[in-house]
Amino acid sequence: MMTETIGAVTAAADTNDDVLMASSPTPEELATARELVRAAQARGVSFADTADGVLKALTKTVVETALDEELSDHLGYDKHDPAGRNGGNSRNGTRTKTVLTDTVGEIEIQVPRDRAGSFDPQIVRKHQRRWTRVDVIVLSLYAKGLTTGEIAAHFDELYEAKISPDTISRITDKIIADMADWVSRPLEPIYAAVFIDALSVKVRDGQVANRPFYAAIGVDLAGHKDVLGLWAGDGAGESAKFWFAVLTDLRNRGITDVFFLVCDGLKGLPDVVGEVWPATIVQACTVHLIRNSFRYLPRQHWDALRRDLKPIYTAPTAAAAEAALDHLNDRWGGHYPALIRMWRSCWNEFIPFLDYDTEIRRVLCSTNAIESLNARYRRAIKTRGHFPSEAAALKCLYLVTRSLDPKGTGQQRWAVRWKPALNAFAVTFADRMPDLNRG
Numbered sequence: 001m002m003t004e005t006i007g008a009v010t011a012a013a014d015t016n017d018d019v020l021m022a023s024s025p026t027p028e029e030l031a032t033a034r035e036l037v038r039a040a041q042a043r044g045v046s047f048a049d050t051a052d053g054v055l056k057a058l059t060k061t062v063v064e065t066a067l068d069e070e071l072s073d074h075l076g077y078d079k080h081d082p083a084g085r086n087g088g089n090s091r092n093g094t095r096t097k098t099v100l101t102d103t104v105g106e107i108e109i110q111v112p113r114d115r116a117g118s119f120d121p122q123i124v125r126k127h128q129r130r131w132t133r134v135d136v137i138v139l140s141l142y143a144k145g146l147t148t149g150e151i152a153a154h155f156d157e158l159y160e161a162k163i164s165p166d167t168i169s170r171i172t173d174k175i176i177a178d179m180a181d182w183v184s185r186p187l188e189p190i191y192a193a194v195f196i197d198a199l200s201v202k203v204r205d206g207q208v209a210n211r212p213f214y215a216a217i218g219v220d221l222a223g224h225k226d227v228l229g230l231w232a233g234d235g236a237g238e239s240a241k242f243w244f245a246v247l248t249d250l251r252n253r254g255i256t257d258v259f260f261l262v263c264d265g266l267k268g269l270p271d272v273v274g275e276v277w278p279a280t281i282v283q284a285c286t287v288h289l290i291r292n293s294f295r296y297l298p299r300q301h302w303d304a305l306r307r308d309l310k311p312i313y314t315a316p317t318a319a320a321a322e323a324a325l326d327h328l329n330d331r332w333g334g335h336y337p338a339l340i341r342m343w344r345s346c347w348n349e350f351i352p353f354l355d356y357d358t359e360i361r362r363v364l365c366s367t368n369a370i371e372s373l374n375a376r377y378r379r380a381i382k383t384r385g386h387f388p389s390e391a392a393a394l395k396c397l398y399l400v401t402r403s404l405d406p407k408g409t410g411q412q413r414w415a416v417r418w419k420p421a422l423n424a425f426a427v428t429f430a431d432r433m434p435d436l437n438r439g
C-alpha cells in the first residue's frame with residue numbers, strides 16, 4: 001500500500017546520513033522508485049531539471065498518490081472502478097493546496113475531494129499547511145535566540161519558503177500550555193541540594209529595563225538533576241523577598257525538605273530559607289566569595305591574595321579555615337577591612353561544606369550547576385537584545401530548558417558525580433531519609 005511506502009520514506013528521512021550513503025537500495029526500494037518516477041511522468045512532470053526539482057516532483061507524486069489511496073479507502077473503490085457507480089458518494093475533482101516540506105520547500109499539490117464532503121485526509125490534514133517538522137525546527141531556532149523575523153528569513157533562504165513572523169509566533173505560542181503545566185508540576189518531597197540564582201533580562205515594559213528572572217535546580221536523592229522552575233521577578237535586581245515567594249512556591253508543589261541550599265550569598269537569604277525549610281543548611285558559593293574578594297584589592301596584589309585565600313577554602317576543618325581567615329586579616333585587614341567584613345558576614349554560610357571530604361565539597365561549594373544553566377540562557381537572550389514582554393522572555397528561557405541534554409549523557413555524569421555525596425548524606429541526614437532507609 002502507498003501508506004506503507006510513505007512510512008518507509010519518512011523513516012528513511014530520519015536515518016543518519018552516513019548510514020544512507022553506506023547502504024544499497026533493496027530491489028523493493030528500486031521498484032518503488034521506478035513506480036514513483038513513472039507516476040510522476042504520467043502526471044506530466046519533467047525531470048530535465050536540477051536534483052532539487054526531481055526531489056520536489058517525487059515528493060509531490062508521493063503525497064498526491066497517498067491522498068488518492070486514502071480517498072479510495074474512504075469511498076471503498078478505486079478511481080474509475082464501476083463498483084462505485086450509484087454508491088451514494090463519489091469523487092468530486094481536486095483542489096489546489098500549497099504545503100511546506102522540510103527537504104524541498106513549498107510544493108503545490110492536488111487534494112482529491114468527495115461529493116459528500118466527508119473525506120478527512122490523514123497524510124495532509126485539512127487546514128494543514130506544513131508537511132514537515134517545521135514546528136520542531138522553529139522551536140529549536142527560537143530556543144537558540146533567533147527572533148521571529150530571523151527565523152522567517154532562515155526559512156526563506158534555506159527552503160525558499162515564505163513563513164510570516166506571525167506564523168512563527170503562533171508556533172512558539174503552542175508551548176505556552178506545556179510551560180504552564182511544567183511550572184506547576186508536582187516535585188519530589190526531599191532534595192539533597194537545591195541551587196538557586198537569578199539573571200537579568202531586558203524586557204520592554206513601557207521602556208526597556210533589566211528584570212530579574214529566577215531559576216532553581218534540584219538534585220533528588222537518586223542524584224537526578226532537574227530544573228525546578230522559572231520565575232519572572234519584579235524590580236531592577238535580585239531580592240531575598242522574591243526568593244521567599246519562589247521557595248514558598250516550591251514548598252507548595254511538594255518539597256518538604258532540602259538538605260543544602262546553595263546560593264551566591266545574597267543578603268537576607270538565609271533567613272528566608274529558614275522560614276520555608278527550617279532544617280535546611282544554606283551553603284554560600286565559594287567561587288562567588290573568592291571572585292568578590294579580588295574586587296577589594298588592586299591588581300598588583302591579586303597573586304598574593306590568591307595564595308592567602310587558598311588555605312581558607314581548602315582547610316581540613318572549620319577551625320583551620322578560621323585560623324587561615326585570621327591570618328588573612330593580619331595580612332590585609334589593616335588596609336582593606338571591607339574584605340574581612342565580607343568574609344565574616346557570610347562565614348556561617350561558608351563553612352558547612354568543610355564537614356565533608358574533597359570529592360563531596362566539589363559538588364557543594366559552588367553554584368556552577370546553575371551558573372552553567374544561566375550561561376545557556378544568556379547565549380539565547382544575547383542575540384535578542386530585549387524581549388517585548390515578560391511572557392516572551394519566559395517562553396524563550398523555557399525552550400532553552402527543554403533543549404538541555406537531549407541525549408541524557410550529562411544526567412548520567414551528574415549522577416555518578418553525586419553518588420559519593422548522596423552516600424555521605426545517607427549517614428549525616430539518616431533521620432530525614434526514611435524512604436531511603438526502608439529501601
